[in-house]
Amino acid sequence: MKTLEFIVREISDNQSARYEVSVPPAEIDLELEEAHPVGEIQGQLQLSRRVEDVYVKGSFSTSVEVECRCCVEPFATSISGDIEVQFYPADVTTPSDPWQADTGERYYLGDTIDLSEEVRQSLILEIPSWPLCSETCKGLCPQCGQNLNVAGCDCHISEESSSPFAALADLLDRSDGALKN
Ligand SMILES: [Zn+2]
Numbered sequence: 001m002k003t004l005e006f007i008v009r010e011i012s013d014n015q016s017a018r019y020e021v022s023v024p025p026a027e028i029d030l031e032l033e034e035a036h037p038v039g040e041i042q043g044q045l046q047l048s049r050r051v052e053d054v055y056v057k058g059s060f061s062t063s064v065e066v067e068c069r070c071c072v073e074p075f076a077t078s079i080s081g082d083i084e085v086q087f088y089p090a091d092v093t094t095p096s097d098p099w100q101a102d103t104g105e106r107y108y109l110g111d112t113i114d115l116s117e118e119v120r121q122s123l124i125l126e127i128p129s130w131p132l133c134s135e136t137c138k139g140l141c142p143q144c145g146q147n148l149n150v151a152g153c154d155c156h157i158s159e160e161s162s163s164p165f166a167a168l169a170d171l172l173d174r175s176d177g178a179l180k181n
């Protein structure tokens with residue numbers, strides 16, 4: 001049984017149960033190409049049962065290692081996500097795919113509620129799409145690739161390509177061509 005699976009009949013009718021959970025990232029398949037989980041996912045959950053319907057509310061947090069978009073160095077960042085779902089028992093009128101249901105409404109089969117996919121989705125949404133190791137990341141030198149957060153480089157001479165002399169050289173090149181024609 002997975003950490004995020006709960007047996008409905010173990011919650012008393014008309015009662016709420018609270019859980020503190022620690023979930024191994026592999027259990028909710030959080031490993032992604034652009035984000036690697038660091039450590040377990042910590043969460044608080046509240047499950048409230050009314051006859052066969054179960055209302056679930058919870059918050060989860062963990063750390064993921066991502067790559068800075070500016071300097072390409074990996075760094076860890078914390079993410080947290082919330083879930084709020086109403087579960088109904090699956091019956092003949094239930095869509096065959098429980099994920100076809102509207103957001104916030106799910107169906108469970110048998111007597112087990114599995115929150116793995118809910119938690120996975122809530123955390124994936126929080127992974128930054130444009131991660132930066134710091135607001136002031138200097139990035140890499142476009143010339144030599146030096147990480148400018150670590151050390152400078154001597155490539156600033158390349159700025160001369162936009163100097164007045166460069167413009168003059170450009171002009172001479174063009175008049176040269178004009179003469180040939
Ligand atoms: Zn960076």
Ligand SMILES: [Zn+2]
Binds near residue numbers: 146153154155156
């Ligand atoms: Zn450089």
